[in-house]
Amino acid sequence: MQRKVLIVEDSKTSMNLMRSLIAKAQLQPICTTSLVEAKHVFSSSAPEEYLCAVVDFNLPDAPNGEAIDFAIESFLPTIVITGSLDESTRTTILNKRVVDYIPKENAQVYEYLTRLLSRLDKNKKVGVLVVDDSRVSRQSMTALLRRHNFITFEAASAEQGMESLRSHSNIRLAIIDENIPVMSGIQMISELRKTYSKEDLGIIGISSDTTSGLSARFIKSGATDYLYKPYCHEEFFCRIMQNVERLENIATIRRVSNSDYLTGLPNRRHFFTRVAANLKVTPKSQSLAIIDIDHFKKVNDTYGHDCGDYTLKELAKLVAEYFTDYTAARFGGEEFCVYFSNTAPEKVLQIMEGFRKAIANKVLTFEKQSLSCTVSIGLTHKSRGGINAMIRLADQHLYIAKNNGRNQLVDD
């Protein structure tokens, strides 16, 4: 379901800008120009339909932020936009439980709104752990985090924090106070880094102690950022957002570098990494299959390169579906590779034969034309010479399958 964003704004220009930004973010803008209209529209729909509200601080029928109070009381994460940015307005806004505020200074700030909207949606899957022995401090941070839709976890000591991390794989960020019992925050961070890399877990060290050099000690022990208490909410959110976005960017780079650009399957490089990880625990048995589409050049020559690409993508979908429990990759061109560990050779043979038949029976439709293709498969279960030797053997078997007339499997 497309989530709604309630806009309460009386300026036409600003409304038009936001309407198009929100629609571009695949969200449904619900536009109202006054508090009365907003209340009327909102009363006829379920609050869960809304991702958040974007509310102007100053409206003709709500000159002092009354529309903000309405949105907050309606349990909507609320983003405030404001034309005036004097200190008293800023303080008034920040004293309310708002997600953030956006000054209508220039077009650039509307880009920030896009970023906020996307974050509110994504944060629902991001866990943040707060480690602090002061309950008040912990709860004040988790309340702020929940305002941004994060899933929050609390711990009063390093031990509890580590237990939380072990039990909840969705925790991407930990905020750790320096003064916690038994083990200090800095000690906890350096302990955590033995297990969690900076690419997998962001850590913000936090302290009310302004001793010089503490921030550097946090960073040197493995924190990705630090924050002094008391912090202002704005800075708190900026640092959280920056850290979470850094992790997401790393995850995107990882995904792109590990997958094949056309089909989205793991690529050859990722295949070797996964096999190497699997070999850390010596498997009882290993098998490797190379799948090659027959006469694929003909598909390109007859139907065009786009149809060739389409065929590869469809085949890759089947590879992903068929081999979810194993390691499969596009090796290059029209060739795919599947690695099995701890699977009986008879079962591997049965799976691969099943796959070959499924491809032969599959009819693809591209631009109203039906086409089908077959694959040849080279398979081996001889793992003594390592993964490269297995690939060479499977390749030799594939060559025989091609020479014997294609659409067949050749085993050891």
Ligand SMILES: Nc1nc2c(ncn2[C@@H]2O[C@H](COP(=O)(O)OP(=O)(O)OP(=O)(O)O)[C@@H](O)[C@H]2O)c(=O)[nH]1
């Ligand atoms: N559309 C498309 N074609 C590709 C891609 N990668 C490789 N090819 C084509 O795949 C074809 C492979 O041709 P060949 O190596 O002669 O093999 P074949 O025609 O499948 O014949 P056999 O393997 O002997 O059955 C070439 O025409 C390549 O251009 C791709 O990403 N997209």
